[in-house]
Amino acid sequence: MTKLFPTSTAGSLPKPSWIATPEVLWSPWKLEGEDLVAGKQDALRLAVDDQQKAGIDIVGDGEQTRQHFVTTFIEHLDGVDFEKRETVRIRNRYDASVPTVVGAVSRSKPVFVEDARFLRAQTDQPIKWTLPGPMTMIDTLYDAHYQSREKLAWEFARILNEEARELEAAGVDIVQFDEPAFNVFFEEANDWGIAALERAAEGLKCETAVHICYGYGIKANTDWKKTLGSEWRQYEETFPNLQKSSIDIVSLECHHSNVPMDLIELIRGKKVMVGAIDVASDIVETPEEVADTLRKALQFVDADKLYPSTNCGMTPLSRRVANGKLKALGAGAEILRKEQAA
Ligand SMILES: [Zn+2]
Numbered sequence: 001m002t003k004l005f006p007t008s009t010a011g012s013l014p015k016p017s018w019i020a021t022p023e024v025l026w027s028p029w030k031l032e033g034e035d036l037v038a039g040k041q042d043a044l045r046l047a048v049d050d051q052q053k054a055g056i057d058i059v060g061d062g063e064q065t066r067q068h069f070v071t072t073f074i075e076h077l078d079g080v081d082f083e084k085r086e087t088v089r090i091r092n093r094y095d096a097s098v099p100t101v102v103g104a105v106s107r108s109k110p111v112f113v114e115d116a117r118f119l120r121a122q123t124d125q126p127i128k129w130t131l132p133g134p135m136t137m138i139d140t141l142y143d144a145h146y147q148s149r150e151k152l153a154w155e156f157a158r159i160l161n162e163e164a165r166e167l168e169a170a171g172v173d174i175v176q177f178d179e180p181a182f183n184v185f186f187e188e189a190n191d192w193g194i195a196a197l198e199r200a201a202e203g204l205k206c207e208t209a210v211h212i213c214y215g216y217g218i219k220a221n222t223d224w225k226k227t228l229g230s231e232w233r234q235y236e237e238t239f240p241n242l243q244k245s246s247i248d249i250v251s252l253e254c255h256h257s258n259v260p261m262d263l264i265e266l267i268r269g270k271k272v273m274v275g276a277i278d279v280a281s282d283i284v285e286t287p288e289e290v291a292d293t294l295r296k297a298l299q300f301v302d303a304d305k306l307y308p309s310t311n312c313g314m315t316p317l318s319r320r321v322a323n324g325k326l327k328a329l330g331a332g333a334e335i336l337r338k339e340q341a342a
Contacts, residue, residue, distance in 0.1 A: 012313030013062030055330030217280030275311035290332025
């Protein structure tokens with residue numbers, strides 16, 4: 001990017017009410033068949049338009065074609081039985097009924113490549129596409145086949161790499177892997193999680209990013225955050241190894257969270273997508289608040305590597321609030337650009 005402080009979102013945006021119930025995770029589609037395909041494309045176009053009007057520089061699909069950032073990808077794979085469900089603890093935080101891995105996992109056809117081509121056709125701006133990371137994928141499944149979290153993660157990494165290479169060929173500029181699990185399972189992340197992530201990104205010539213956060217603003221997450229104390233130092237556990245990794249960009253949560261800003265120093269040299277928008281609050285930030293968070297981050301990341309972003313996805317928010325936050329992000333980054341130019 002030649003423009004200073006290029007803005008983007010972490011990924012998801014609210015869906016229009018005619019395709020799914022707003023402000024709900026895993027909301028079922030309201031359309032079927034051809035209507036659903038057209039409905040998803042219309043939603044994607046709106047998401048692009050909202051981002052462009054807000055001055056967002058790196059455009060995403062708002063995850064309009066998926067119900068959920070992890071499960072939709074897994075639904076398209078072989079070896080996972082969605083009828084056979086077991087209750088497991090997700091990220092050590094809440095119980096959920098999840099599908100079962102019943103055999104060798106594989107990807108018989110592309111999952112998001114057509115959607116990415118559609119996004120590519122909507123804009124000449126750089127585009128970013130999000131995929132779940134291997135460790136976050138295994139954490140939302142019951143594994144009755146491999147019986148090894150590490151083994152399953154490596155299988156998913158191989159599959160993700162196939163998908164990522166095709167996304168790159170479809171014109172995606174940044175492939176982002178979402179790994180909120182890195183903020184929970186530090187030992188596994190350092191033992192094999194980061195290596196599996198690198199495997200997922202292997203051979204890509206486009207830029208690669210990893211998004212690590214404290215989750216959507218849903219109750220299970222906000223309750224968990226209350227147990228973390230006044231300083232959230234989770235990033236400290238994985239950042240040293242991520243700094244040494246082949247991943248180009250780290251996307252993290254900074255605004256209104258208890259993450260000490262100086263932890264960004266641990267990934268010096270990487271591009272940093274700094275979360276300057278709180279996705280767990282309906283209060284829309286002012287551009288000045290956004291600029292203030294970015295200014296603080298600037299102490300620990302070089303200006304040409306600071307990418308203003310949101311703390312996490314905005315699916316659970318209302319469209320009005322999410323749009324307000326997009327505009328604040330765009331305007332806040334512009335304040336900083338003017339300061340740098342002065
Ligand atoms: Zn997130």
